[in-house]
Amino acid sequence: MISRRGVLLAAGLTLIPSRAVAAPSIVKPLPATDFIMHGTNAETRWEALRDTGSLTPVSKFFVRNHTSTPLLDASSWRLRIHGSGVSRPLSLSLRDLRALPSCSVEAVIECAGNGRSFFISQQGQSVSGTPWQLGAVGNARWRGVSLGLLLRLAGLRSSAVDVLPVGLDAEYVTGGVNLGRVRRPLPVAKALDDVLVAYEMNGAELPVDHGFPARLVVPGWVGIASIKWLGSLEVSASALHSPWGTQYYRLFGPAYPAEGTLVTTQVAKSAFELGWGATVPAGRQVLTGRSWSPDGERRVEVSTDGRTWRRATPVSRGGWTRWQVPWQATPGSHVLRVRADGQPDESPYNTQGYLFGAVVKHPVTVV
Template sequence: MISRRGVLLAAGLTLLPSRAAAAPSIVKPLPATDFVVHGTNAETRWEALRGTGSLTPVSKFFVRNHTSTPLLDAATWRLRISGSGVARPLSLSLRDLKALPSVSVEAVIECAGNGRSFFTSQQGQAVSGTPWRLGAIGNARWRGVSLGLLLRRAGLRPSAVSVLPAGLDDDYVTGGVNLGRVRRPLPVEKALDDVLVAYEMNGAALPPDHGFPARLVVPGWVGIASIKWLGSLEVSTSELHSPWDTDYYRLIGPSYPAGGTLVTTQVGKSAFELAWDATVPAGRRVLTGRSWSPHGVREVEVSTDGRTWRRATPVARGGWTRWQVPWQARPGAHVLRARVAGQPDEVPLNTQGYLFGAVVRHPVTVV
């Protein structure tokens, strides 16, 4: 069995003294300057992204864990593809995976609950779940193998309709009920479109917290679809389900059907690269931020006075759009707002606080 040190070194990381760890469920250090820790999860502080470029450094990339980061042995790891939807079940090693034609994609991974806290703080509504602001997102360049290629090599049947990826992290137990390993089905149409089985992140092996040795990357969809520590893919000629599409990740509330609406694609959002409740000096400043949407970002508007909007200047495009806008900061309390086309001022309530896509009101004090 490979040691913990061996796993970390294989993923391009070094061991740090135990006192550097900020959360026992997460391997990498979580300095308070970069993260807000929520139990088994770590939210990126937006001010920590200023000046980092379009790709989120691995050291600053948010972490969403249901349990704890597993330390897996790359030498014994296998990806198994089976089920009634394939004619030739496969068992692939990491070496097998890397021997196949690779593709790269720049894409954001974003938790479905990103922005959840604003249901309460902005709309006065009670919701359940981790109280993220907007830091449950990161943008990376992922390299791996097209899931469509793997399914075709496994002899995908024309009658296949559903793919169920499952992770290798510990079983998730809640309320005394064991729900098993994290898994969530994808329709075959999406699986064949742009989904990646990734083994690299920003040009290096996936770190343990982000899915080592391989994970799914499902562009445009909520983060739960991008299963980390991928171990198996069940392909079926009938619909597959798990608690992560029947009980969780559904929009349930007064504006939705009785059984709720399945959460799939994300919604557009915008954020300033500023600390929450930041204090800044008066004078001419340049505000910077990022906006993203599964449908692309055409333009970004910013309001610094609560009444008027002006267009921000794009700095770079990719998985998200980086932008800037000048601001003559005058002493006093201010509320900054940024939006992409279609961002509303309020969104319908759903009890689990998914897909908060309203314009966020960011408080700043100028001194």
């Protein structure tokens, strides 16, 4: 374990820029049986998760990239903690980070736009952004160092307001405008609560597509908060801003103020472990799926006829709830529905299609 003196000595180190090597958009294999591609992003197919257990295998975990996965040199990587909100700026190597007391959490990471396509297909509303169905989500066990511990070691000031994590992926250019590196501030209260600077995923070194050498994990909040390829944390005594909190990841639309409403926590969702429009044989079936929510799931219900609801049986709980329910499938076209804790029939509209939380109508054909 690194001593407090050792950590403070690290404050005297200079930040050595990590060497990024040109890489394809996503490094890991992306078989069509497991993923649906959306440009620089890969959506997990729900049928690929059946029988995989509670933790999403890294090989099947969705990928959300604004640009492309960087290949960083762990030996030169440093995490810099600086700003007007700390009294002892730090520059920590990966070895320094691993020497600190560690903790782990099982938590879901989910894109804010997960389910966006259903604003269009179910609600007939026009929205912009990647047309995710429900596969921009995954559950993993993350291990690393509490962000609160790091802030205290850096001498967190009582005046600190925001923490701005900055990623080391390429600068994001859209419409000819360079918005810089992906970054989005967190309020200090959340940073001190349950946020993790993670260097392991599912018991192994953090994979490159998922943030190696280190990333934030912000339980319950939209995925943009869990910055990958973490390079620095600016702690400020005044409010911080970035395009990912002003231009993007805000709720705009008729029901919201002109400046929009900041997107922070996620909403409850549920999904069947079935392909979209799947064909299944007639007879007794066992429907399986998963439900997740920032506050946990107390009751999951399934409807196979559009009128009645039956309570599903939990199989396991953790970052999300796995469940099952028997179904006597009769030949013909069917629409399956599942809801956790009373998910609504319609999701509040916003122009960028964030936080879709309505019950999804899942079509299947029984033969």
